[in-house]
Amino acid sequence: MIALLLILIPLLTGLISFFTKNEKAVRAWALFASLITLAVSIIGLTLLKDEKYLTFHAEWMSSIGSSFSIRLDGMGQLLCLLTALAYPLVLVATWNTSYRNSNNFFGLMLLAQAGLMGVFLAIDALLFYFFWELALIPMYFLCSQWGGERRIQVTFKFFIYTFIGSVLMLVGILYVYSHTPTRSFDITSFYSSRLSDPQQSFVFWLFFAAFAVKMPIFPFHTWQPDTYEQSPTATTMILSGVMVKMGVFGMLRWMMPVIPIAFYRWGDTTSFLAIVGMIYASLIAIQQNDLKRLVAYSSIAHMGLMCAAVFAENSSSIQGVMIQMFNHGINIIGLWIVVEWIERKFGTRKISELGGLAQKAPAAAVLLVIIALANIALPLTNAFAGEFLMFTGIFTSHTRYNVWFTVLAGLSIILAAVYILNMIRKVFYGNTNNVTVAAIDITWSEKLALGIIVILIFWMGVYPQSLLNITNEISESVLQRANLFH
Amino acid sequence: MNALILSAIFGVIMMFSGIALKQKSIIRNIAIAGLFLLLLVNILEMRGILLFEIDTRGMIIFDRFGLLFDSIAFFSTLIYLLLSAKDMEKTGVNYAEYFALIFFILCGITLTSSFKSLLILFLGVEIISIPLYILTGSDKKNLKSNEASLKYFLLGAFSTGLMLMGIALIYGSRGTFDTDSINHITGESSTLLIAGLLLLLFSMSFKVSAVPFHFWTPDVYDGAPTVFTSFMATIVKAAVFIAFMRLFYETFSVFKGQWQLLVGIITVATLFIGNITAVFQQSVKRMLAYSSIAQAGFMLLALYAMNGDGEEGLLLYTTAYSLATIGIFAVLIKMNDYTFDGFNGFAKQQPLLAATLTIFLLSLAGIPLTAGFLSKFYMLKAAMQAGNNNWLMIFAVLMAAVSVYYYFRVIQAMYFKTTNAKTIEVTAGFKWTMAILASLIILLGVFPNLLLYWFYF
Numbered sequence: 001m002i003a004l005l006l007i008l009i010p011l012l013t014g015l016i017s018f019f020t021k022n023e024k025a026v027r028a029w030a031l032f033a034s035l036i037t038l039a040v041s042i043i044g045l046t047l048l049k050d051e052k053y054l055t056f057h058a059e060w061m062s063s064i065g066s067s068f069s070i071r072l073d074g075m076g077q078l079l080c081l082l083t084a085l086a087y088p089l090v091l092v093a094t095w096n097t098s099y100r101n102s103n104n105f106f107g108l109m110l111l112a113q114a115g116l117m118g119v120f121l122a123i124d125a126l127l128f129y130f131f132w133e134l135a136l137i138p139m140y141f142l143c144s145q146w147g148g149e150r151r152i153q154v155t156f157k158f159f160i161y162t163f164i165g166s167v168l169m170l171v172g173i174l175y176v177y178s179h180t181p182t183r184s185f186d187i188t189s190f191y192s193s194r195l196s197d198p199q200q201s202f203v204f205w206l207f208f209a210a211f212a213v214k215m216p217i218f219p220f221h222t223w224q225p226d227t228y229e230q231s232p233t234a235t236t237m238i239l240s241g242v243m244v245k246m247g248v249f250g251m252l253r254w255m256m257p258v259i260p261i262a263f264y265r266w267g268d269t270t271s272f273l274a275i276v277g278m279i280y281a282s283l284i285a286i287q288q289n290d291l292k293r294l295v296a297y298s299s300i301a302h303m304g305l306m307c308a309a310v311f312a313e314n315s316s317s318i319q320g321v322m323i324q325m326f327n328h329g330i331n332i333i334g335l336w337i338v339v340e341w342i343e344r345k346f347g348t349r350k351i352s353e354l355g356g357l358a359q360k361a362p363a364a365a366v367l368l369v370i371i372a373l374a375n376i377a378l379p380l381t382n383a384f385a386g387e388f389l390m391f392t393g394i395f396t397s398h399t400r401y402n403v404w405f406t407v408l409a410g411l412s413i414i415l416a417a418v419y420i421l422n423m424i425r426k427v428f429y430g431n432t433n434n435v436t437v438a439a440i441d442i443t444w445s446e447k448l449a450l451g452i453i454v455i456l457i458f459w460m461g462v463y464p465q466s467l468l469n470i471t472n473e474i475s476e477s478v479l480q481r482a483n484l485f486h
Numbered sequence: 487m488n489a490l491i492l493s494a495i496f497g498v499i500m501m502f503s504g505i506a507l508k509q510k511s512i513i514r515n516i517a518i519a520g521l522f523l524l525l526l527v528n529i530l531e532m533r534g535i536l537l538f539e540i541d542t543r544g545m546i547i548f549d550r551f552g553l554l555f556d557s558i559a560f561f562s563t564l565i566y567l568l569l570s571a572k573d574m575e576k577t578g579v580n581y582a583e584y585f586a587l588i589f590f591i592l593c594g595i596t597l598t599s600s601f602k603s604l605l606i607l608f609l610g611v612e613i614i615s616i617p618l619y620i621l622t623g624s625d626k627k628n629l630k631s632n633e634a635s636l637k638y639f640l641l642g643a644f645s646t647g648l649m650l651m652g653i654a655l656i657y658g659s660r661g662t663f664d665t666d667s668i669n670h671i672t673g674e675s676s677t678l679l680i681a682g683l684l685l686l687l688f689s690m691s692f693k694v695s696a697v698p699f700h701f702w703t704p705d706v707y708d709g710a711p712t713v714f715t716s717f718m719a720t721i722v723k724a725a726v727f728i729a730f731m732r733l734f735y736e737t738f739s740v741f742k743g744q745w746q747l748l749v750g751i752i753t754v755a756t757l758f759i760g761n762i763t764a765v766f767q768q769s770v771k772r773m774l775a776y777s778s779i780a781q782a783g784f785m786l787l788a789l790y791a792m793n794g795d796g797e798e799g800l801l802l803y804t805t806a807y808s809l810a811t812i813g814i815f816a817v818l819i820k821m822n823d824y825t826f827d828g829f830n831g832f833a834k835q836q837p838l839l840a841a842t843l844t845i846f847l848l849s850l851a852g853i854p855l856t857a858g859f860l861s862k863f864y865m866l867k868a869a870m871q872a873g874n875n876n877w878l879m880i881f882a883v884l885m886a887a888v889s890v891y892y893y894f895r896v897i898q899a900m901y902f903k904t905t906n907a908k909t910i911e912v913t914a915g916f917k918w919t920m921a922i923l924a925s926l927i928i929l930l931g932v933f934p935n936l937l938l939y940w941f942y943f
Contacts, residue, residue, distance in 0.1 A: 061933075061934065061935060063935060063938070064867070126863075129854065130854040130855065133853055133854040133855075133859075134854060134855060137848070137853060141901070144898070144901070144902050145901060145902060151902075152898055152902050156894065156898070159890070159894070160887065160890060160891065163887050163890055164884065164887045167852075167883035167884070167886055167887055168880065168883060168884075170863070170866070170883060171866065171876075171879050171880055171883055174863075174866055174867055174870045174879075175870065175876070177867075177870075178867075178870045178871060202876065206880075
C-alpha cells in the first residue's frame with residue numbers, strides 16, 4: 001500500500017495540476033502533494049514497516065510473464081525518501097521563481113516524481129523499464145520548455161543519449177528474460193537466469209550503456225554540463241539530486257546480483273573509466289567561471305567515486321554508496337539553491353563578476369559554506385561518512401589496482417577542495433562590486449530549505465547509523481548474491 | 487465471409503449513390519454507416535454467426551487471425567473516415583467514387599488476410615492495388631498526382647508480374663496453389679520452387695516498400711493527395727504486411743533456412759535506409775513516407791522471427807502504427823504548410839490536438855506507455871526467441887533511437903517554437919475523435935491483452 005501510494009500520489013496530483021490555471025494555487029498544490037508523499041515515505045520508514053504494506057503485486061501482462069510488482073526494500077526506502085524529500089525542498093527554495101504556464105511546469109515535475117519513485121520501487125524488469133523512460137519524458141519537456149537559450153538542442157542531445165542507453169538496456173533485459181527458467185520479468189527469476197560467462201559480458205555492456213549515460217560516467221558525460229546549465233534550476237536540482245542516482249541504483253539492483261561474473265570481470269575497466277572521469281571532471285571544474293557548470297562537473301566527479309565504489313563489491317563500499325547517494329542528493333540540491341538565488345538576484349552566474357556577498361548576505365554565506373564543506377566531505381558532515389566508507393571499500397577490494405584507485409580517487413577530493421573553496425572565496429569574500437553592492441540576504445523560503453539541508457548534513461554526519469540501519473540488510477543480500485560466484 | 491460480400495456490395499452502392507444523391511454529407515454518412523455495419527458483421531462472424539454460407543473449396547479460410555485483422559482494418563478505416571472523410575471533398579469532383587474504391591480495397595483486404603490459395607492472394611493484392619492507382623491519381627489537375635499515379639502503376643504492374651511468375655513457378659514445381667500442400671519437403675527442395683519463392687518475396691517486399699524495392703514509396707506517398715496517402719500508408723500497408731506474413735508462415739515455413747538470411751538482410755537495409763533518409767527530410771509528409779519504410783523494417787522482424795510472438799506482435803504493431811499514423815495525417819491534411827516549420831507554435835493554438843499528436847509521435851518512436859513501445863517490444867521479443875541474432879536486435883533498437891530524431895522535430899516545432907501563422911480550424915467532433923484515438927493508443931500501450939485477447943478467445 002505504501003509503495004503504491006508513493007507512485008500514485010505524485011501521478012494523480014500531477015495530472016490534476018495540469019488543469020489548475022491559477023499560478024499561486026498550483027504552486028501550493030504541488031507543495032502540498034509533495035509533502036503528503038514525504039509523509040507517506042516517512043510512515044513507510046517508521047510506522048508501517050511490515051512487508052505487507054511495503055509490497056504491492058497485481059497481474060499485468062501475464063501472457064509474457066510481466067506483472068505490476070513493486071517493493072520497498074532498504075535501498076528503495078532510502079532513494080524514495082530522497083525523492084520525497086527533494087521535492088518539498090526544491091519547491092520551497094524556488095517559491096519565488098515564476099514560470100510561464102506554471103500548471104504545466106508543476107504537473108510535469110510531479111509526473112517525473114512518479115516515474116522516479118517507480119524506478120526505485122519496481123521489481124519487475126519490464127516495469128522498471130517503463131518507469132525508467134517515464135521519468136525521462138517529463139524531464140525532456142521541462143528542460144526544453146523552461147530552459148535557457150540553447151535549451152532545445154541541449155535537451156535533445158540529453159534525450160537522445162539517454163534513449164540510446166535505454167533501448168540497449170531493453171535488449172539486455174530481453175536477453176536475460178529469454179534465459180530465465182520461468183520466462184518471467186520478475187527479479188527473482190532474473191536472479192536464477194544462469195548465463196554463461198560471455199553471455200553475461202554481452203548483457204553487462206548493454207546495461208552499462210544505460211546506467212553509464214545516466215550517471216554519467218566518463219566518456220558518456222558530455223550531455224550533462226550543458227543540460228544542467230540550460231535547464232531551469234528546479235529541474236536541474238531534481239536531475240542532479242535524484243535522477244542521476246537512477247544509474248547507480250540500476251547497477252546495484254539489476255546488474256550486480258543478476259550478472260555477477262561479468263560484473264566482477266569488467267570491474268577494473270569501469271572503475272578505471274570512473275576514476276579517470278573523476279580527475280578529468282575535477283580539473284575542468286577548477287577552470288570553470290560559470291557556477292552552474294562548476295557544480296555540474298563536481299557532480300560528475302562525485303558520481304565517478306560512487307561508480308568505482310560499486311565495483312569494489314564489498315560491504316563497506318556498498319554501504320558507503322547507498323548512504324552517499326542520499327547525502328550527495330541533499331548536498332547538491334543545497335548548492336543549486338544558492339546558485340539559483342545568485343542567478344535570480346544578480347542576473348549572472350559568472351564567478352568573476354561576483355564578490356563580497358558575505359558582507360551583504362551573511363545567512364546565505366554561512367549556510368552555503370556548510371553545504372560546500374559537506375560537498376568536500378569534511379568530517380562531521382554527512383558526505384564524510386559515505387566517502388570514508390567508499391574509500392575503505394575501494395582500498396580493501398579484491399582488485400590488483402586497489403591502491404592506485406584509492407590514491408587517484410583521493411586526489412580528486414583534494415581537487416574538489418580547490419574548486420569549492422576557490423568558489424567560496426571569490427563569490428562570498430573579497431570586496432563587493434557594482435553587481436553585488438545592492439545585495440540583500442536570502443528570504444525565508446531559501447533559509448527554510450537550506451536550514452533543513454544543514455540540519456540533515458549534521459545529523460547524517462554525526463549519526464550516519466540512522467541511514468546505515470536502513471540499507472544494511474539489502475546491501476548484505478545484494479553482496480551475497482554477487483559473491484556466490486567468485 | 488460476411489465482410490467480404492458486404493464490402494463488395496457497399497462498393498457498388500457507393501458507386502451508384504454518386505449518381506442518385508447530390509448532397510455530399512449524405513454520401514459520407516452512408517459510407518460511415520456502411521463501415522459500421524462491416525465492422526459489426528465481422529465481429530459477429532468472430533462469434534460464429536455467419537450471414538452467408540458459400541463453399542470456397544478451401545481456397546479461403548476465415549480463421550481467427552484473419553478475422554481479427556479484418557476487424558482492426560475496418561476499425562482503422564472507420565476512424566480514418568471519421569477524421570478525414572470531409573477532406574476528400576477538396577481532392578476532386580467524384581466524391582462518392584472515392585468511398586466506393588475504399589470499399590473495394592477493403593474487399594481485397596479480407597481476401598489477403600484469409601487466403602489459403604496463392605490464387606486468392608494474387609486476387610486480393612490486385613483488388614487492393616488497382617483502386618489505389620486510381621486514388622493516387624485522383625487529383626487530376628495536379629501534375630505531381632498524375633506522375634505519382636503513373637509511376638505507381640508501372641512499378642506496381644511490374645511487381646505484380648513478378649508475383650504471378652513466382653506463383654506459376656511454384657505451381658510448376660508442386661502442381662497446386664494450396665498453401666498447405668506446398669508447405670512440406672518432398673525430397674530435395676527444387677530450384678523451381680525456390681525461384682518462385684524468391685520472386686514472391688521480392689514482389690511482396692515491393693508492396694510493403696522494403697529496401698531495396700522502396701524507391702516508389704516517397705514519390706507516390708508525396709504525390710498522392712494527402713487524404714489518400716494516409717489510407718495507403720496505414721491500412722493498406724498493414725494488410726499487405728499481414729498477407730506477407732501469412733504467405734511465409736503458412737506456405738514457406740519449412741523452407742525457412744533458404745529465405746531467413748535474405749529477409750534478415752532486407753530488414754537491416756530497410757531499417758537503415760528508412761531511418762537515415764527520414765532524418766534529412768524537410769517536409770513532414772515525406773518524413774512520414776520514409777517513416778513508413780522504417781516502420782516496415784521493424785515489422786519485417788516478425789517475418790524474420792517466424793514464431794507465435796511475431797504473429798501477435800505484428801497484429802499489435804500494425805494496429806499501433808496505423809492508428810498513430812492516421813492521427814498524424816488527419817492533422818497534416820488540414821495544414822497549409824507541410825514543412826516542419828508549419829507546425830511551429832501549434833501547441834499554443836491547438837493545445838489538445840498538439841497533445842494528441844505528441845502521443846502519436848511518441849508511439850511511433852516507441853516510448854513506453856504507448857502502443858508503439860509494446861509493439862516494438864513484441865517484435866524484439868520474437869526476434870530474440872528466434873535466436874542467434876543479437877546484432878540484428880541491437881541494430882534495430884539503435885535505428886529506433888535514430889527515429890526519435892525526426893519524430894521529435896515535430897514535437898519541438900509544436901511546443902518550443904513560435905509563429906504568427908494562422909491557426910487551423912477544426913470541429914469539436916474532430917478533436918474528440920483524436921482524443922479517443924490517443925487514449926486508445928495509451929490503453930493498448932498499458933494493456934495490450936485487450937487486443938490480443940481476441941486472438942485466443
